[in-house]
Amino acid sequence: MAVSKTQPWQAVAQAAAAGQQDFGENYVQEGVDKIARLSAHRAALRWHLIGPLQSNKTREVAEHFDWVHSVDRLKIAQRLSDQRPAHLAPLQVCLQVNISGEASKAGVAPADVLALARAVHALPRVALRGLMSIPEPAQDEPARRAPHRALRELRDALQQAEPGLRLDVLSMGMSDDLEAAIAEGATMVRVGTAIFGRRNHAAAQA
């Protein structure tokens, strides 16, 4: 997935013309704007929300995006399911897990993932697909691999506990740790800087 947050829509158009089909956005309004700009390509593209999602933004997401990777509580998933338009395919979702156990970080605690997964799986208009994490940056390869391995093992444990769940996606790895993530079984890496170059945050928040 090419993470296009803060990049101008023209950069996304260029990547799409080169064949890139999956794009990740962090901010709902910025993503919705780009989806509209690139509407001529809509059928060929998949738009992923990877940033934090608040209740008051779920409708826009349900109406415009294809995937949400940052679901970490049931209330958000319920709203997305309720608000997903009937003419669209179910919204594909990953549960964001706080795999490094940082107090300040978003994500469901590993011990609570199974209960959340069961509840999300039961919702009619979202399709649970797997787990996502954003580990803290690490200095060396073993330290980079450890949280990715932990997420894969958690997925495997959930799958064993609940064979009816479809957990084929491990959304893990960014520009600085994508090799480690792939080595540990990532099926989707979220790469921004290494594709588009450095971000200009000031421009994007406007």
Ligand SMILES: *Cc1c(COP(=O)(O)O)cnc(C)c1O
């Ligand atoms: C920004 C972001 C990325 C991409 O980060 P890079 O280091 O630029 O590759 C991936 N995942 C999430 C959740 C992000 O917010």
